[in-house]
Amino acid sequence: MSDRHRTLASDLTFTEADFRQIARHASQQYGLNIKIEKKGLIYARLARRIRTLGLPDFKAYCDLATGPRAASEAEELLSALTTNVSSFYRERHHFDALKATVLPALREKMLSGAGIRIWSAGCSAGQEPYSIAATIKGCWPDLKSNAVTILGSDVDGRILEKAQAGTYRATEVASLKPDEKDLLFEPGTRGSDVVYVRPELKEMVRFERINLVDEWRHAAPFDIIFCRNVVIYFERSTQHKLWQRFRDSLAPQGHLFIGHSERLTGPAEAQFRSTGITSFEKLAP
Numbered sequence: 001m002s003d004r005h006r007t008l009a010s011d012l013t014f015t016e017a018d019f020r021q022i023a024r025h026a027s028q029q030y031g032l033n034i035k036i037e038k039k040g041l042i043y044a045r046l047a048r049r050i051r052t053l054g055l056p057d058f059k060a061y062c063d064l065a066t067g068p069r070a071a072s073e074a075e076e077l078l079s080a081l082t083t084n085v086s087s088f089y090r091e092r093h094h095f096d097a098l099k100a101t102v103l104p105a106l107r108e109k110m111l112s113g114a115g116i117r118i119w120s121a122g123c124s125a126g127q128e129p130y131s132i133a134a135t136i137k138g139c140w141p142d143l144k145s146n147a148v149t150i151l152g153s154d155v156d157g158r159i160l161e162k163a164q165a166g167t168y169r170a171t172e173v174a175s176l177k178p179d180e181k182d183l184l185f186e187p188g189t190r191g192s193d194v195v196y197v198r199p200e201l202k203e204m205v206r207f208e209r210i211n212l213v214d215e216w217r218h219a220a221p222f223d224i225i226f227c228r229n230v231v232i233y234f235e236r237s238t239q240h241k242l243w244q245r246f247r248d249s250l251a252p253q254g255h256l257f258i259g260h261s262e263r264l265t266g267p268a269e270a271q272f273r274s275t276g277i278t279s280f281e282k283l284a285p
């Protein structure tokens with residue numbers, strides 16, 4: 001009984017073998033490195049679902065959700081395995097850098113009509129790509145539609161539905177400065193319980209489901225890639241490969257922004273120069 005997760009008499013049995021089955025699935029399908037310390041969290045996130053399905057224990061659930069005919073249950077499991085925490089202007093120094101140096105260097109390109117392409121990879125509920133769009137609109141208010149396109153992608157289809165809707169609880173955005181709210185949200189909705197992202201920002205962002213460990217079908221190159229607080233959950237070898245793939249997907253002198261606790265590692269490390277806190281510019285080959 002020692003390997004069983006039991007805290008209440010009514011608890012569901014969750015053995016180490018069940019945990020390993022889930023961790024193996026997370027690694028193989030999404031590159032995620034789920035440590036044993038997360039067993040309790042996974043229990044908490046899935047127990048209600050297992051009871052709703054009327055299943056007797058985690059073993060039955062693992063067989064259902066990780067099996068070949070898992071379909072929609074695989075989505076439920078994915079949501080339980082991923083961390084979707086995000087916020088508008090998270091790691092504000094990156095948006096300051098966009099404003100101060102990165103966008104001014106791209107101004108000629110924007111004016112030439114060549115089209116600036118930005119990728120927010122692992123964008124969760126859209127706060128990151130919409131913050132990028134608002135920063136750009138703040139710098140270039142007369143921007144023509146299609147002058148900048150932002151791809152927001154995530155592996156979690158459910159979180160992308162929220163991103164696409166562009167609707168947030170007022171409490172989620174309460175700490176933003178008034179001018180940031182003005183740039184981001186429709187004026188009529190401010191002061192109510194929900195806020196709606198401005199349509200002109202929504203027009204700049206296209207959302208797509210992309211599993212970063214799969215093949216990428218969208219066309220590179222990008223001028224800027226944000227991939228923040230995503231790779232930290234991956235295995236080290238997957239991290240190395242991803243940094244290199246981002247490097248290969250960037251235009252010459254393209255910019256990469258990564259999360260505060262992430263580090264560029266592997267062969268890609270030597271192919272970037274640091275431009276600030278966890279921000280990098282691609283070096284010429």
Ligand SMILES: C[S@@+](CC[C@H](N)C(=O)[O-])C[C@H]1O[C@@H](n2cnc3c(N)ncnc32)[C@H](O)[C@@H]1O
Pocket residue numbers: 029030031032082083084085086087090121122123124125128153154155156159210211212213227228229230233259
């Ligand atoms: C903590 S959020 C980061 C959101 C945003 N980038 C930020 O920094 O605020 C991590 C996101 O990575 C996504 N993710 C996890 N594994 C992924 C994978 N294999 N491919 C694409 N996205 C993934 C999760 O669904 C989640 O929405």
